[in-house]
Amino acid sequence: MRIGILTGGGDCPGLNAAIRGITRAALDQYGSTVVGFHDGWRGLLTDSHREMSGGQRLDRILPRGGTILGTARVNPERLRAGLGDIRATLERNRIDALIPIGGEGTLKAARWLSDEGVPVVGVPKTIDNDIGGTDYTFGFDTAVSIATDAMDRLHTTAESHRRVMLVEVMGRHTGWIALRSGIATGAHIITIPEDPFDIDEICGLIRARFGRGDRHVIGVIAEGSVPRAGSGMALRDGGVDEYGHEIFTGVAAQMAPLIERDAGVEVRTTVLGYIQRGGTPSSYDRVLASRLGAHAARAVHDGAFGTMAAVRGTRMTLTPLADAVCELKTVPLELYREARIFFG
Numbered sequence: 001m002r003i004g005i006l007t008g009g010g011d012c013p014g015l016n017a018a019i020r021g022i023t024r025a026a027l028d029q030y031g032s033t034v035v036g037f038h039d040g041w042r043g044l045l046t047d048s049h050r051e052m053s054g055g056q057r058l059d060r061i062l063p064r065g066g067t068i069l070g071t072a073r074v075n076p077e078r079l080r081a082g083l084g085d086i087r088a089t090l091e092r093n094r095i096d097a098l099i100p101i102g103g104e105g106t107l108k109a110a111r112w113l114s115d116e117g118v119p120v121v122g123v124p125k126t127i128d129n130d131i132g133g134t135d136y137t138f139g140f141d142t143a144v145s146i147a148t149d150a151m152d153r154l155h156t157t158a159e160s161h162r163r164v165m166l167v168e169v170m171g172r173h174t175g176w177i178a179l180r181s182g183i184a185t186g187a188h189i190i191t192i193p194e195d196p197f198d199i200d201e202i203c204g205l206i207r208a209r210f211g212r213g214d215r216h217v218i219g220v221i222a223e224g225s226v227p228r229a230g231s232g233m234a235l236r237d238g239g240v241d242e243y244g245h246e247i248f249t250g251v252a253a254q255m256a257p258l259i260e261r262d263a264g265v266e267v268r269t270t271v272l273g274y275i276q277r278g279g280t281p282s283s284y285d286r287v288l289a290s291r292l293g294a295h296a297a298r299a300v301h302d303g304a305f306g307t308m309a310a311v312r313g314t315r316m317t318l319t320p321l322a323d324a325v326c327e328l329k330t331v332p333l334e335l336y337r338e339a340r341i342f343f344g
């Protein structure tokens, strides 16, 4: 077989391990060849690619962050309008099956191509851990340990200065990174997009902590957090970008002056941003990505198209793409309630 692969959406630690997993399994187990398309779906639209075969062992890309194939976003309408170009690229390169590695957007595009008759098996990635049909996505474990390390450091500086430190972490639609890193570091407040926050309740909690002699507060704020309707705070509207994503206006920075005014304490904000997505993957993410890649290679050779490689417990499985993209995997509210035990 000739297998096309690409990495789409935002990069994340572990993408290179997944690329290696697919390539090594395809070459060594099945004697197939692999073609890597550059910069996500754009590489299929413009036929920009490289041969992944040719005796490369790819071992040294395991610890490397980012993606050696590059990634990009393409407006979904433009992508759908380019179906003819995509088909032409696949035919010209004699591609028998395609393995897109990406987040929920890339996998929606994969499902669309599958419905159009292209043989596709997806591989889920994202630091946000919000893809349905799989217990975990690679990138998440690394992002959480980066956030955990940052928060451990922020505790000491906040305590020295008697400050509130709001730490904004990634999580456009879901609060997995905020929840996991917040619990791990003993954060006093965690806000997640799934449960709109009440700024008055947060201010009350901060006043209570300082009132009983505590010297600092760490608040972990998922970037997609929103205030509860009618709760005395509204966020600035940033509109949407050309790819249809909401443009954030900085929720933590907008909370800070309200807290300062109410609680009469200094507030600082730290936005962790892309640091969470860059650099070397954890061993957990390298292993998960390698296994998902190898499993996807196996699936295309078994003809199990229209599916996504997934992990359930410790087992590799396949989930129908339709099920994986039908809804995001959000933080269950009972899990968030469990975290609230440690607030304050």
Ligand SMILES: Nc1ncnc2c1ncn2[C@@H]1O[C@H](COP(=O)(O)OP(=O)(O)OP(=O)(O)O)[C@@H](O)[C@H]1O
Residues within 6 Å of the ligand: 008, 009, 010, 011, 041, 072, 073, 074, 075, 076, 079, 080, 102, 103, 104, 105, 106, 107, 108, 109, 112, 125, 126, 127, 128, 243
């Ligand atoms: N509904 C859709 N139909 C067709 N193509 C889509 C759809 N949604 C997204 N895509 C394509 O997939 C690309 C990647 O999607 P997106 O930018 O959401 O990244 P992602 O794979 O979800 O990763 P991230 O976790 O960074 O968001 C888009 O740029 C677009 O080309």
Ligand SMILES: O=P(O)(O)OC[C@H]1O[C@](O)(CO)[C@@H](O)[C@@H]1O
Residues within 6 Å of the ligand: 010, 011, 012, 126, 127, 128, 170, 171, 172, 223, 277
């Ligand atoms: O600026 P970009 O590349 O669109 O990425 C930002 C988004 O990517 C994610 O990290 C997912 O990879 C989101 O949490 C975040 O909002």
Ligand SMILES: [Mg+2]
Residues within 6 Å of the ligand: 009, 103, 104, 105, 106
């Ligand atoms: Mg997306």
